[in-house]
Amino acid sequence: xxxxxxxxxxxxxxxxxxxxxxxxxxxxxxxxxxxxxxxxxxxxxxxxxxxxxxxxxxxxxxxxxxxxxxxxxxxxxxxxxxxxxxxxxxxxxxxxxxxxxxxxxxxxxxxxxxxxxxxxxxxxxxxxxxxxxxxxxxxxxxxxxxxxxxxxxxxxxxxxxxxxxxxxxxxxxxxxxxxxxxxxxxxxxxxxxxxxxxxxxxxxxxxxxxxxxxxxxxxxxxxxxxxxxxxxxxxxxxxxxxxxxxxxxxxxxxxxxxxxxxxxxxxxxxxxxxxxxxxxxxxxxxxxxxxxxxxxxxxxxxxxxxxxxxxxxxxxxxxxxxxxxxxxxxxxxxxxxxxxxxxxxxxxxxxxxxxxxxxxxxxxxxxxxxxxxxxxxxxxxxxxxxxxxxxxxxxxxxxxxxxxxx
Amino acid sequence: xxxxxxxxxxxxxxxxxxxxxxxxxxxxxxxxxxxxxxxxxxxxxxxxxxxxxxxxxxxxxxxxxxxxxxxxxxxxxxxxxxxxxxxxxxxxxxxxxxxxxxxxxxxxxxxxxxxxxxxxxxxxxxxxxxxxxxxxxxxxxxxxxxxxxxxxxxxxxxxxxxxxxxxxxxxxxxxxxxxxxxxxxxxxxxxxxxxxxxxxxxxxxxxxxxxxxxxxxxxxxxxxxxxxxxxxxxxxxxxxxxxxxxxxxxxxxxxxxxxxxxxxxxxxxxxxxxxxxxxxxxxxxxxxxxxxxxxxxxxxxxxxxxxxxxxxxxxxxxxxxxxxxxxxxxxxxxxxxxxxxxxxxxxxxxxxxxxxx
Numbered sequence: 001x002x003x004x005x006x007x008x009x010x011x012x013x014x015x016x017x018x019x020x021x022x023x024x025x026x027x028x029x030x031x032x033x034x035x036x037x038x039x040x041x042x043x044x045x046x047x048x049x050x051x052x053x054x055x056x057x058x059x060x061x062x063x064x065x066x067x068x069x070x071x072x073x074x075x076x077x078x079x080x081x082x083x084x085x086x087x088x089x090x091x092x093x094x095x096x097x098x099x100x101x102x103x104x105x106x107x108x109x110x111x112x113x114x115x116x117x118x119x120x121x122x123x124x125x126x127x128x129x130x131x132x133x134x135x136x137x138x139x140x141x142x143x144x145x146x147x148x149x150x151x152x153x154x155x156x157x158x159x160x161x162x163x164x165x166x167x168x169x170x171x172x173x174x175x176x177x178x179x180x181x182x183x184x185x186x187x188x189x190x191x192x193x194x195x196x197x198x199x200x201x202x203x204x205x206x207x208x209x210x211x212x213x214x215x216x217x218x219x220x221x222x223x224x225x226x227x228x229x230x231x232x233x234x235x236x237x238x239x240x241x242x243x244x245x246x247x248x249x250x251x252x253x254x255x256x257x258x259x260x261x262x263x264x265x266x267x268x269x270x271x272x273x274x275x276x277x278x279x280x281x282x283x284x285x286x287x288x289x290x291x292x293x294x295x296x297x298x299x300x301x302x303x304x305x306x307x308x309x310x311x312x313x314x315x316x317x318x319x320x321x322x323x324x325x326x327x328x329x330x331x332x333x334x335x336x337x338x339x340x341x342x343x344x345x346x347x348x349x350x351x352x353x354x355x356x357x358x359x360x361x362x363x364x365x366x367x368x369x370x371x372x373x374x375x376x377x378x379x380x381x382x383x384x385x386x387x388x389x390x391x392x393x394x395x396x397x398x399x400x401x402x403x404x405x406x
Numbered sequence: 407x408x409x410x411x412x413x414x415x416x417x418x419x420x421x422x423x424x425x426x427x428x429x430x431x432x433x434x435x436x437x438x439x440x441x442x443x444x445x446x447x448x449x450x451x452x453x454x455x456x457x458x459x460x461x462x463x464x465x466x467x468x469x470x471x472x473x474x475x476x477x478x479x480x481x482x483x484x485x486x487x488x489x490x491x492x493x494x495x496x497x498x499x500x501x502x503x504x505x506x507x508x509x510x511x512x513x514x515x516x517x518x519x520x521x522x523x524x525x526x527x528x529x530x531x532x533x534x535x536x537x538x539x540x541x542x543x544x545x546x547x548x549x550x551x552x553x554x555x556x557x558x559x560x561x562x563x564x565x566x567x568x569x570x571x572x573x574x575x576x577x578x579x580x581x582x583x584x585x586x587x588x589x590x591x592x593x594x595x596x597x598x599x600x601x602x603x604x605x606x607x608x609x610x611x612x613x614x615x616x617x618x619x620x621x622x623x624x625x626x627x628x629x630x631x632x633x634x635x636x637x638x639x640x641x642x643x644x645x646x647x648x649x650x651x652x653x654x655x656x657x658x659x660x661x662x663x664x665x666x667x668x669x670x671x672x673x674x675x676x677x678x679x680x681x682x683x684x685x686x687x688x689x690x691x692x693x694x695x696x697x698x699x700x701x702x703x704x705x706x707x708x709x710x711x712x713x714x715x716x717x718x719x720x721x722x723x724x725x726x727x728x729x730x731x732x733x734x735x736x737x738x739x740x741x742x743x744x745x746x747x748x749x750x751x752x753x754x755x756x757x758x759x760x761x762x763x
Contacts, residue, residue: 075659080657104647113643
């Protein structure tokens with residue numbers, strides 16, 4: 001790991017266009033070998049900030065320091081040797097092979113003819129192998145897929161041999177495989193080459209996992225700047241994106257979509273992760289979900305929380321108490337159906353099994369997901385036609401039965 | 407550059423070295439091929455006509471600077487200037503078209519898209535159609551040249567002064583188109599009021615011709631145009647950067663404002679020069695850059711600039727040959743032939759989607 005030095009710094013920077021300031025009081029600093037994500041909803045000014053940092057837009061107010069020097073005093077050809085960009089618009093000239101395209105990145109280093117010497121060729125090949133695109137060198141740019149093209153665009157930026165690479169939405173329009181690949185390539189560039197990568201990203205889940213630091217852009221300024229673990233909290237993220245029907249879980253680092261809860265209520269008896277998928281599916285289908293009794297910090301507990309389901313909880317490593325069962329029962333009474341998520345039953349959560357019996361006595365339809373084989377503990381009987389072995393089959397079953405009832 | 411294949415581990419880079427050698431060979435062959443074709447067509451243009459001149463006779467006339475004999479007069483005063491000006495004109499128009507296609511990143515842009523030819527047409531129509539020729543019964547060809555010069559470069563100045571203020575290339579393109587419409591509007595008013603006999607001459611001027619070039623004009627063409635071509639060749643590298651768009655070019659260190667000015671100035675100066683002397687010659691500037699891209703298999707402007715000069719010369723010389731010979735002794739306007747060739751080529755290229763810019 002290289003010793004980190006500040007490569008890019010903004011001091012009280014305002015960015016925008018004549019007559020319209022988009023962001024102000026931007027104070028950021030970026031270090032070599034660091035991955036920084038700019039997060040915020042569309043139109044918040046991420047691109048404007050990146051364009052200002054790369055000198056494509058003029059500074060409205062304040063200063064940008066690149067390697068300690070003020071950005072507006074650095075001649076463009078010099079700047080090109082320390083900073084390169086990957087932009088969103090498609091730059092695909094005709095009859096351009098991938099190799100030649102990457103070689104364009106040598107622009108600041110070649111003489112007036114643009115002829116490549118052996119050193120240039122080495123750097124180009126190096127950049128191509130860094131983005132794992134050696135097999136694309138002879139392909140015409142117009143024949144590349146979006147993901148392949150993005151890799152070549154990044155290789156071009158790398159071939160400039162910069163200290164800083166600024167990327168505007170590098171994973172836009174890409175499928176999951178390529179999104180992951182691009183992120184891992186960018187991560188590699190930071191680690192192996194000590195390049196400072198600054199990327200505007202949409203994908204908060206990915207950003208929280210790969211970034212060394214994130215900057216949240218909100219209300220015309222940088223709302224927060226720091227390690228994602230400190231910055232990406234449940235409420236800050238929901239606030240940032242103004243999530244109406246989704247929730248962010250800091251612990252799981254992901255976003256869950258909440259349903260519209262227009263259908264009936266379903267009580268899920270789960271735990272130990274047995275019910276997480278069911279929660280998601282039932283919410284998606286529009287059911288109001290209640291659940292219990294879960295141990296605090298069970299996976300199911302966190303998924304339920306981010307889906308806005310308030311689970312009935314028991315303190316960790318204590319047997320499920322009669323009191324909890326009682327409150328679970330009162331919640332269960334208000335539900336139209338009950339599901340045994342096939343949780344692993346043991347001494348501590350034996351009480352949950354009695355909930356199934358109570359539900360049957362109350363005349364509620366009880367369904368079961370055939371999950372974990374029981375380990376000697378006998379589960380209450382449920383007729384075969386009320387069970388299913390996958391979550392989707394089970395939810396299908398619930399939908400059918402509920403339709404019959406009403 | 408002769409790297410033998412030593413190990414398969416090196417496959418990609420070795421592949422590329424081989425590929426580069428193949429491309430280099432292809433380009434060399436293309437240059438030689440078009441060079442030879444150009445020589446052939448030039449010879450044909452000089453020897454064929456209403457009077458055929460044999461090669462041996464041509465040789466003695468050229469060697470002895472004989473302008474006294476009939477054939478000597480034909481060669482030195484008529485055919486040689488015409489052949490040279492057609493070749494130079496075609497080459498320059500192709501380069502002018504290439505520059506604007508790269509700048510606007512648009513495949514259907516030609517050298518006249520910014521209104522150069524319309525400006526020239528407007529001023530020429532003043533001279534040819536109105537009574538501004540007071541006192542001159544017959545039209546003085548020099549007046550038309552001078553007027554076209556003023557018109558072409560006048561429009562160029564307007565467009566370039568606007569170019570400094572617009573941010574976006576597309577805006578400039580639209581400004582150019584509008585300039586063209588404005589000039590055409592005035593021209594059409596003049597045509598409406600013009601005398602019938604004058605209109606035919608004006609229409610023929612609009613279709614261009616390389617006849618009647620004087621040696622003094624050829625000197626201007628060679629010197630002025632040649633200088634601009636050298637400048638354009640020296641700009642090949644930033645021109646290549648422009649292929650990726652203005653933002654990428656700027657991020658690689660190109661001074662966009664200066665470079666934009668240089669591209670527009672060079673393109674307009676070349677196109678204006680030809681328009682003033684030969685009239686608006688259609689399609690060469692639009693179609694030839696595409697042909698060169700395909701023939702040389704590249705978008706690299708350091709190869710395309712000389713390629714356009716060469717292929718533009720070949721195509722225009724050939725078209726001029728056909729224009730002179732096909733209905734001899736009636737001579738067709740050059741634009742009729744270039745459009746005849748150019749339009750189908752452009753259509754088929756775009757249909758195959760081989761040259762999407």
